[in-house]
Amino acid sequence: MNPFRRSPFVIAATVLVYIFLYAPIIGLILYSFNASRANVTFEGFIPAFSDRVVMDGSLVKSSPCGPFHWYCELSKNRDVAEAAGNTLTIAFTATIISTIIGTMAALALQRYNFKMKPFSQLSLYVPIVIPEIVMGIGILTLFSQVFGWMNDTLHLVGSARLSLGIMTVTASHIAFMVPFVALVVQARLTGFDKSYEEAAMDLGANEWTTFRRVTFPMILPGVLSGALLAFTLSLDDFVITFFTNGPGSTTLPIYVYGLLRRIITPQVNALSTVWIMVVFLAVLAIQILQNREQKKPS
């Protein structure tokens, strides 16, 4: 029996599911070239050089950017630039911290026995089994109660007053990212052959040298994929950020959500298209790197 045989039903279902997955994305990209300002109907592409009259008789102004009019508008949008900056700052900071402490925790849980081990292990599963909104409002309550109490007792005024912002978002992101890093690294450590480390020790390396020269290089792929997962979780996060951000710490998802509740111009589509392209290139780069890793003779 050919293991690669697939029935026509499976093939048909697959094609339909892929169409379902991609139709919205393609529609989104097409509308980013929309000539209509209100983004309600698609009125054709924006002309590059001369004005043009569309169906309902209104005039479509030509744009110096041609069909990329909305992308030009987007590049001038200061709010978008600020939100993008915040998103990346939060994602990078949170990824670095959660990767370091998550890897440490994974090593501890896999290699050592200690009193609070069951508690540490159990706490890693909390973000998986509890809806994000429950965590979000819990963290919001904690911050608002603690900050309110501190502002009152320490009589903090003006800019010294503690409030929600980049710090609270980053700290909360770390809280839901760490478990994923730790679980990915732990999975990597499960299949770890200890004889390499024993060999290093036999050859006179001390514990730290063994870790630096043997253990760490071997778990590095696990650490990197954990970090990558954490980074994307942070970039993508809406719910936790929604409850923990304050003035000046708006991230891109929060910004887009805010727009959706008010007026929508094709600028949102242009922003989404840029985002999709960045994701596409990032996933492609990772795939190529992984393929190279697999082909490398080890």
Add this chain to the structure above:
Amino acid sequence: MLKRLRESKSAQGTLLALPTTVWLFVLLIIPLILTAVVSFGRRSPDGNVIYTFTLDNYIRLFGYSTNCANGQAACFDPLYVNILLRSLSLAFNTTVLVISLAYPLAYFIARSHPKQRNTYLFMVLIPLWTNFVIRVYAWMMLLRKEGAINIIIGWVMNLLHIPFTPLEMLYTPGAVLVGMVYEFLPFMILPIYTSLEKIDPSLYEAAADLGANSIKTFLRVTLPLSMPGVVAGTILVFIPVMGTFIVSDILGGRQVILVGNLIQRQFLDARDPTFGSAASLILMVMTLIVTYFYTRKFGFGEEIVVA
């Protein structure tokens, strides 16, 4: 001190796990405890929390009302119970639909030539990594009265000379269901694929040698062995659907209110954190109960980390 640390394995382990454990304790465990405490409190006139012990929020959530139509002192108001039930049934329907869409695709990828598998998986990852909010927005554009779906149906009807008035699809329960299925589909495909890919091909040969046809092989070999993937996927889909409020907010408008919307509004519009906390505690208990019975019945695989 340092000498003790070098000698004691247990102290080393504690130290390594300490940052993560403390961080999770402060920002996950304490907030959960605080939510529980607040849910038994009362709202002060300015929207703050008065810490006492009262079950008022829960009693209200389960239908006790003093705002009655015909002058009664108390009556049953099913508003919040209905919201809870609606969220549960939506999560259930979404999960069932997602499984039935994800399974054939995961099966297709697992049965593809190994060289092509990465490409097919890549095509699943792109929508998954495209931002959650952007994906809801995409459906908003498709489902609107002037959206692409109505335009396409209009064209077809025009060709067939059938009169056609655009369908109202946005702001309906159906729109929310489609949006949820779309959002969470990749989270089901990946774990199912992982468990299908692990199946030893010689098992298929063995089944064929023993005279099983392809349907029987699927039902007796493939399906049981892929169950860990389905279970992991269900947890990754069911729990977030229960708590998500963006999809219903944007695609459901004011028509479809779920627990997530209820909680969000209590914290941001209504400014009653005590009632919001009670609702989120009930949400948490509901998901934990479902997860507990589900995983006890089917087991809990390592597939959960893969996605």
